[in-house]
Amino acid sequence: MEWTKIDFIIRSWIFSTLASSLRKHLVDLNPTTAKDAWTYIAGIFQDNKRPRAMALKVELRNLKLGDLSIDGYFQKIEFIVSVLNGLGSPLSNVDVVTFALEGLPSTYETISTVIVSREPFSNLKTVRSLLTTHEMRLKSRVQNPIVDATSASPVVLLAKSNTSARRGPSLEKVNKPCWSFAKGSCRFGDACKYLHNGVHGKSTLLPRTSGSASSVSNVTHSDLDMLQSLLAKFRLNAPNTSTPSPVAYTVSVPPGFPSVSA
Numbered sequence: 001m002e003w004t005k006i007d008f009i010i011r012s013w014i015f016s017t018l019a020s021s022l023r024k025h026l027v028d029l030n031p032t033t034a035k036d037a038w039t040y041i042a043g044i045f046q047d048n049k050r051p052r053a054m055a056l057k058v059e060l061r062n063l064k065l066g067d068l069s070i071d072g073y074f075q076k077i078e079f080i081v082s083v084l085n086g087l088g089s090p091l092s093n094v095d096v097v098t099f100a101l102e103g104l105p106s107t108y109e110t111i112s113t114v115i116v117s118r119e120p121f122s123n124l125k126t127v128r129s130l131l132t133t134h135e136m137r138l139k140s141r142v143q144n145p146i147v148d149a150t151s152a153s154p155v156v157l158l159a160k161s162n163t164s165a166r167r168g169p170s171l172e173k174v175n176k177p178c179w180s181f182a183k184g185s186c187r188f189g190d191a192c193k194y195l196h197n198g199v200h201g202k203s204t205l206l207p208r209t210s211g212s213a214s215s216v217s218n219v220t221h222s223d224l225d226m227l228q229s230l231l232a233k234f235r236l237n238a239p240n241t242s243t244p245s246p247v248a249y250t251v252s253v254p255p256g257f258p259s260v261s262a
Contacts, residue, residue: 060099177194
């Protein structure tokens with residue numbers, strides 16, 4: 001008869017959708033109609049529904065973010081919530097959101113406090129969106145850390161270079177003696193563009209002994225040239241830096257006076 005063919009087709013559908021272990025139990029039972037097969041399967045699931053719902057609630061309560069992304073974390077939460085709804089043990093929105101926030105690390109503590117304090121209480125979809133935005137901010141901070149104010153900082157290096165550029169005279173050296181250094185001190189030190197002791201970059205005065213030949217070494221060629229030009233202007237001989245020798249002077253006297261030699 002026609003209804004027998006339809007019943008056989010429905011029983012075949014039921015058998016094909018069952019797991020192998022459950023299909024074996026159904027084959028052993030050998031139901032004669034599709035209704036008998038469905039009643040047997042419904043009884044098995046009805047008996048396991050409450051323990052399964054309890055196990056899923058415990059799994060949801062213990063779920064942690066860990067290495068998961070916010071998207072992967074909420075996919076697991078939504079799957080468990082969907083199964084619980086199918087088992088007839090749905091959870092309230094407050095419970096689901098609370099379990100989701102409890103599984104987050106301390107880096108999400110601030111945003112979690114904001115979510116809990118909002119009125120009206122946010123649903124799971126809104127909470128997921130807020131946490132995804134916060135996750136993006138955390139990742140951007142790791143990729144672009146704030147520049148620390150240390151000597152390695154580009155800003156500090158720039159400030160140091162500008163400070164050194166403003167300090168001291170021009171770097172162009174001049175082969176002339178530094179009169180301030182000759183007087184005892186030069187405020188520019190080694191950075192002075194003039195000569196210190198006949199060379200550049202020397203800020204320490206060399207000891208001089210007055211009245212001795214060693215002091216001649218502290219006089220530069222430019223100083224000697226200037227001195228010679230001054231002596232020539234006044235028609236004087238240049239000083240001799242070697243040990244002086246006795247010099248005889250002759251003085252002419254009028255007639256009638258004795259001549260004197262020195």
